[in-house]
Amino acid sequence: MTASAEPSVTTEPTQRAGAGLRLRPVLGLVLPVGLAVAWEIAVRAGFSDGRLVPPPSRIFATFVELWQTGELQRHTIATVLRVAAGFGFGVVTGTLTGALCGYSALARRLLDPTFQALRSIPSIAWIPLFILWLGIFETSKVTLIAVGVFFPVYLGVMGAVLSVDRKIVEVGRVFRLSGPAMVRRILLPAVLPAYVLSLRAGLGLGWMFVVAAELLGASEGLGFLLLDGQQLGKPAQIVAAIVAFAVIGKTTDWILVGITAPFLRWEDAYGAGR
């Protein structure tokens, strides 16, 4: 046995990054918190009356008020449920059709041109039609969100399947993997990083379309809160709803990343561990 003296290229970044790891999330708060504090000071010092752009303290008071009346919870739950349902439908259909079109050249030639044409329609343009077809209640809203989620997921999955390295697939062939085993042991893990990205893009669009859906006629939801604030001249309520969107959107993205991170620890990419 002679092959032993080779130096390993392993590096140990965990020790070095210990302190930086804990501070990293804090770094992202510097800009928004700094701006909020500056505006608060400006209003308190009388540079502005803060009527149209309410200071953080007034927004916070609005939050507390909405919370105490139970309004905040009611609207948030309604919106989250819509996004969850639309995201669910969009992800399932987008994943299945994306995988089908990536795997089968026939399916791709048959379906992809139509999907690409539909994709170029601004999804908000569907709203009048969905309301006519599906009514003004939940079905049309969830459908709109699902349409928004579908396209990035579909494109991401199809592109990822198409770009799986032929050389890796050949390894599966050498070990005589069956079709399902090839999908489970080679194709799925290979597309996972791109898939997670497309899910995040889809989720982001889901949050965009829920607002569009709720602005066009809803009796509850954070989008309704926005419209209500505009019609009753309550800018603090509008900003509160916007902040709620930002917080919930970021949180759901963060949850998605957290769930998928353990499956992507193997990645050898520029951004890994940064």
Place this chain on the structure above:
Amino acid sequence: MLVLDNLSKTYPNGVRALESVSLKVAPGEIVAIVGGSGCGKSTLLRLVSGLDRPTRGSVSLDGTPILSPHEQIGIVFQEPRLLPWLTVAGNVGFGLAHRPRAEQEARVAQQLERVALTDKAPVWPRELSGGQAQRVAIARALVTRPEVLLLDEPFSALDAFTRVDLQDHLLDLWADTRPTLVVVTHDVDEAIVLADRIMVMRPRPGTVFAEIVADLPRPRDRQSAAFDHVKRRVLAALDRSLDRKVVTNDGTTQAEAGAGAWW
């Protein structure tokens, strides 16, 4: 017995990569295939592995025709082709998924020990050096104990020191179970260190041009006169295989380029 009978491969674009290659390889024999680029040596290996189908002719192992990948034929590619989402141990055990877990673990551990990478079992492939990664690829191919192991320029991407090291290492591993080895290489030294027989191929279309028996005792001394003698014969055959000759005025032929310029 691995038998290649009249093997030919013409690609859809009309390129005749391989033309009527016949070869019999005895169990436990090591055959090296050398030749200039485009002489069909990689095509030959892909046909033997069952990854591609021949246009004409056949490959058979112990009488069984090979039309698709076969469990008794393993292959190591030029690149390690490790699966980045599996640990080193997971990669080595990739072909054992249908075996009981205890057997899988035992055989993976044993094979990792044979390639001196036991301590790397839990790490991701990205943390390996080139030589280590190729050793994992060899371990992955050998862990199922195939009768035949095909190697497609397995060490060509490595530096000279690592290459020599891995050649010796491969012979150690071969001594364990004595599988049939078919090694494609463009490194003449590598061919002579490893092989009992060296097939020199010529391109357009790819055919076997010469067969040289390397009847040297093992372990082989890369500096010995006998080694040098075989090397000169292989290099001469390679030169002739390229057919780059000039006809001189008195009608005799003369090699145009010196030995070693064949690639």
